[in-house]
Amino acid sequence: MTSLDNTDAIRRCDPSGMARVIASFPRQCRDACCIVNGSDIPASYRRRYHNIVCAGLGGSAIGADIARSYLADEVKIPIFVNRNYTLPAFVGRNTLVIVSSYSGNTEETLSALRDARSRHARIIAITSGGKLKEIAMSNSIPVVTIPPGLQPRAAIGYSLFTLLDVLSTTGVIGDRTKEAHEAIGLLEKMKDTMIGISVCSRKNIAKKLARHMYRKIPVIYASQEHMDAVCTRWRGQLAENAKTISSTHLFPEMTHNEIVGWEEPEKALKNLIAIILRDCGDHPRVSRRMDIVRKIIKSRGVEVIEVNSRGRGLLARILSLVYIGDYVSLYLAVLNGCDPTPVESIAYLKREVSRR
Secondary structure: OOOOOOHHHHHHHOOOOHHHHHHOHHHHHHHHOOOHHHOOOOHHHOOOOOEEEEEOOOHHHHHHHHHHHHOOOOOOOOEEEEOOOOOOOOOOOOEEEEEEEOOOOOHHHHHHHHHHHHOOOEEEEEEOOHHHHHHHHHOOOOEEEOOOOOOHHHHHHHHHHHHHHHHHHOOOOOOOHHHHHHHHHHHHHHHHHHHOOOOOOOOOHHHHHHHHHOOOEEEEEEEOOOOHHHHHHHHHHHHHOOOOOOEEEEEOHHHHOHHHHOOOOHHHHHHEEEEEEEOOOOOHHHHHHHHHHHHHHHHOOOEEEEEEOOOOOHHHHHHHHHHHHHHHHHHHHHHHOOOOOOOHHHHHHHHHHHOO
């Protein structure tokens, strides 16, 4: 098995520099906080909306998922993340539709943009360029332009913090500067002392997790309240970076169905590992359910690892788990001997779809 403390071995598995990109996540978040200030969002967009729809796919949607989870206790109107060609029937003149495509060429997102225009919704685009920017500019739709050159999943700092700033600029939420600074400071500290490449395996929780997950199928659980998007992020990063299939579910719902599934097929259970993402803000009854579920799964002979969030504020705690998962996916890619950057199956699928 490759030594995760061998930086040369990591570089050989990572010729495109995904490790460097993940390490730059805190700086990306800090840079993203300044982007919206330079965008031309008209004052008329600061109004009361009935609902908000964030249209995007993959890496361009996960920032919206995190924002929705983070703001769930504060925003009094629904925030819906739309991963489809069409928008929900409730979208209309009193809807703010934020269309996000990092490349600007995601066909489902461009279709959703057309749908939003036909419904006369208020629209703001977040993109690095492509057709989305062209269409938006030619139709006087405000555009928040983010830097190009990254994999969409690696641009989560831009997609999340520009979205939060858009929501603040339009009056949906208050200023988030204090919470952002705490979260970014925590991420920088975690990189340097807990999860970064220079931190040895003995002290590195992400390297330890990757070794436990090696040649296993991870089943990842978290609370529905604020950590559901973190589960989604872990699953996506393990798939795209480590080329590893995984499964996710949420508390308390999984205690009403999936927990029974930890019985059969008995021979296959040895190939699984359960990861429970925990937060100090989890509902006390959910925490109790997590304790019981851990015992049940362990009684089936399956390893269970708990990962606790860090930080004081909710945004910091959410992003601490996101950052741990990103590094886990990098280290697992190294152990699997695969380049974390290319996503050949997605590229193939896009080519095939474009032929029809």
